[in-house]
Amino acid sequence: MCRGCQRFFRSSGWGVSGMAVDLDCEELASEELIASLREVELPTLGHFLEDGFCTPRMVPINEGPQMVGPARTLDLREPDALAVNRALHALRPGDVLVIRVASGLHAPVGAVTAAAAIAQGAAGIVVDGPVTDAAALRNVQDRLPVFATGLIARTTKRTGSLGDDVLDCEVEIDGVTVRPGDLVLGDRQGVLVLPPTGPGNEVLQAALASDWGEPELLARIAAGEDLRELLPG
Numbered sequence: 001m002c003r004g005c006q007r008f009f010r011s012s013g014w015g016v017s018g019m020a021v022d023l024d025c026e027e028l029a030s031e032e033l034i035a036s037l038r039e040v041e042l043p044t045l046g047h048f049l050e051d052g053f054c055t056p057r058m059v060p061i062n063e064g065p066q067m068v069g070p071a072r073t074l075d076l077r078e079p080d081a082l083a084v085n086r087a088l089h090a091l092r093p094g095d096v097l098v099i100r101v102a103s104g105l106h107a108p109v110g111a112v113t114a115a116a117a118i119a120q121g122a123a124g125i126v127v128d129g130p131v132t133d134a135a136a137l138r139n140v141q142d143r144l145p146v147f148a149t150g151l152i153a154r155t156t157k158r159t160g161s162l163g164d165d166v167l168d169c170e171v172e173i174d175g176v177t178v179r180p181g182d183l184v185l186g187d188r189q190g191v192l193v194l195p196p197t198g199p200g201n202e203v204l205q206a207a208l209a210s211d212w213g214e215p216e217l218l219a220r221i222a223a224g225e226d227l228r229e230l231l232p233g
């Protein structure tokens, strides 16, 4: 089912700089695709894909369910708490809030932000920068997976210095470009960003088949079968 057309501000990429553009329904990931991506192990996709993976500096801050959802982005060029609040207001159920923290030294997400994202039905949060209120984020891990580069006690301030051009624009997260509507996946291994169309049906089917076959392979290795037969070399 289509999530419905949304208006996004795009700073670059698909749209004209600084202009609001309509995102076609076709560009939004289907519920079916999102459900399939929840089933597949990220490291299995890693056997088939080379691009879109954040580096190991992007770590899970809590251990929630596998995260999959369309990106809503925020480019925190300055640590403005009011811009974070506006990004929270705009969240829709199933969205993944993706925040770039230019300073790398201010936490835009903690207990309050997480509670607000949960209230909006968000699927998760990814921060290229630190987060805070670690215990509170652990407490909500079943409802809100959070990924970030670490923890810090220095948080954002209500400066009001940023405009709406920092919302739903292209951002770079740990070297990976994220556009609004891209699919953002996360598990204990980290974060993977895919286009709204996902990895392609061929890769998805191959990855699912690999996951389904793995328990038998593991059982045969554990049973002492000849490794030369089981693992081609």
Ligand SMILES: O=C([O-])CC(=O)C(=O)O
Pocket: 081, 107, 108, 109, 110, 111, 112, 113, 114, 132, 133, 155, 156, 157
């Ligand atoms: O407000 C912030 O910058 C982060 C925070 O502490 C919270 O969300 O509770």
Ligand SMILES: [Mg+2]
Pocket: 110, 111, 112, 132, 133
């Ligand atoms: Mg807090």
